[in-house]
Amino acid sequence: MSELYNNIEPNVVDDEMLQKAIEEQCPEDIGKLAKRTGINFKDVTELELSFRNILQIDNLWQFEKLTKLQLNNNIIEKIEALESLVHLVWLDLSFNNIEVIEGLDTLVKLQDLTLFNNRISKIERMDTLQELQIFSIGKNNLTTLKDVIYLRRFKKLRTLNLRGNPLCDDEQYTLFVVAHLPDLVYLDYKRVSDTTREIAVLKYQDLIEPLEREEAQALAQLEQEQAKQKELEYHKAAFVEYLNGSFLFDSMYAEDTEAAKLAYLPGEFVSVCENLFNYGLKEHEKREAEVSDFYESLHEALTANQQEGRKLILDFENRNKRRLYEIRNASSYDIAESKRAEYKEDILQLSDALMTLEMLIADQLEVRVKHVPVRPHIQNMGAFSLTIFSTITQCRDLENRHHEELIDISITTLEKSVKNELDEDLPADVQMLLVDKTTIVNAVNASHGIHLLKIDKRESDILSNTYRWQSSVTEKAAQNEINRNRERVREIIQYIDNLQEELDNLRDPED
Structure with a gap:
């Protein structure tokens, strides 16, 4: 850890900091009114907590309607305490000291996620973010191109920034990313050209086809499981779940060893x-x-x-x-x-x-x-x-x-x-x-x-x-x-x- 970081005095995310942040982001006349009367955190939809020397994310559970959160340029080491922000659409955690992607499971509405300039070495634990459209994870510690394959699960992803990671030094970097993310429109702030896309598809066709088959099988299995679950919920609504077969009979013997x-x-x-x-x-x-x-x-x-x-x-x-x-x-x-x-x-x-x-x-x-x-x-x-x-x-x-x-x-x-x-x-x-x-x-x-x-x-x-x-x-x-x-x-x-x-x-x- 750098000497500069050691000399920074961490701040705690308390009600005073939150109230001040809300007042600062309001227009002057509304800010004065907010200072006199106070603001109900439950009604706030946007919150900026940049440049506040925050070490640990905390005390945000009251912001039930929050859709945009800026926590960039702090000294945050861990993504946590965000599980109650289920309406979040935009999250900026750039310029921090985060090493692991975690704590995002409940943010299922997230569309824009920025983790630029952190210490992340692997793209993971983002499976629930199916609405993700923009993802910035440049200037981290990503070293292997295979990490990009993980991003194929995000069917709505259109903008990706990986610039500044060690994996970008690979001469096949651009073609590999474009081939594995065929719906990508912008990569590292540049629009993906049709020529680049065609070359990438031809070069990595033999690798992509097995992936597509596996994904198709996984999707078919998921759809089958979802159909079964939907049917089960219907049966539960009728109070007759598990009566269309030998389930009850089998359960009678499941715990009966004799x-x-x-x-x-x-x-x-x-x-x-x-x-x-x-x-x-x-x-x-x-x-x-x-x-x-x-x-x-x-x-x-x-x-x-x-x-x-x-x-x-x-x-x-x-x-x-x-x-x-x-x-x-x-x-x-x-x-x-x-x-x-x-x-x-x-x-x-x-x-x-x-x-x-x-x-x-x-x-x-x-x-x-x-x-x-x-x-x-x-x-x-x-x-x-x-x-x-x-x-x-x-x-x-x-x-x-x-x-x-x-x-x-x-x-x-x-x-x-x-x-x-x-x-x-x-x-x-x-x-x-x-x-x-x-x-x-x-x-x-x-x-x-x-x-x-x-x-x-x-x-x-x-x-x-x-x-x-x-x-x-x-x-x-x-x-x-x-x-x-x-x-x-x-x-x-x-x-x-x-x-x-x-x-x-x-x-x-x-x-």
Whole structure:
């Protein structure tokens, strides 16, 4: 570390530094106001913390809406404490002492990243930055051209700066980069020419083709996994995940080491689960349709109310344009005051009318939200729950029947083993169970208990998710209406205040 760096006194990113930085980046008049009243960090979208001798990134978690952050020209050694800045689009960490790329996983909206003039030796840990368009990592310690291959995953990358790294000394540097990043438009501040691109493709064709095949396979696998995940989420929404196959049956035996030693047939059990699965999907579609109809009815009522409100405002504005003109051009103070009083009364009447209209729609929507449960598939989910109970009971009956049959088979096998009448040799672990009747019965009973617990848990999970969804529908609708009502009341108050302020600002003809 240089002597200059040793002599620098590091600064801490505290509230005082942040407040000062915000004041400095505001226009003079706004900056003075911010100094008097303070600024809510949660409302700040851009923040410049350059040239402040910052050693450690910290205390930025409050900047929830930040889209642009400048931390260049400091003495930062590690990228950290940025995980809460999920809306960040532009990040400048140039001219610091960073050695490793890290701590960027949550910045999925990042489009412009500058790490120019640091101590980075490898391009890595940026997989989530799929929106990246501009990347500057010049004047670092990158030594191998293969590092560039990592950047192929950023399909939107158009501008790249690597100038000043040791890898740039390779005579094939430009062609290698252009060949491996075919969508690149600018490299090291220069536009990539068509000629350079053609030469690069020809030179590295044999290396690029295997890469493209691997990437195509990886993409196909990713799309397949995403499709499976999307399907699973749909099944979860219907409360029937993992019931379209032998998943539940297999899970009954996954932790049952004793049962794994004995034969079992899942066919009938799986069929019952699949029946419940198909039923659950149909019921899910019905519920989704009813929820959609419910919100559509709310929207229709709200739209009608809004149209009535707009008509009130339009009528008011048309009626009072002339009155404002008359106030401004009144021939005497008394006439102006009379017109002003009439206009003020109209404002009050408009306020009352708008507030009454809002109160009516609020009451109307509140009643509709409270009566969501009356809908058959939203509240009266008794039929759904009863079907679940009935189907799971079938699963239990099958398990009980299987248990009884397994007891009989096990005892018969034990008796044949004692008499040396078995047709074939059994595996050693099975023979260990055939010691006596107590051992084999205990093993089968223990297995049976595990299976029933698995079935009970699956039933409990389905019913719990059902009731949780049922509550969430009404709670979400109610909260949305509360938020809408508050916002609408604020809008009305602001509009009326603006009208009143406009009236108050009218000058008297004698002034």
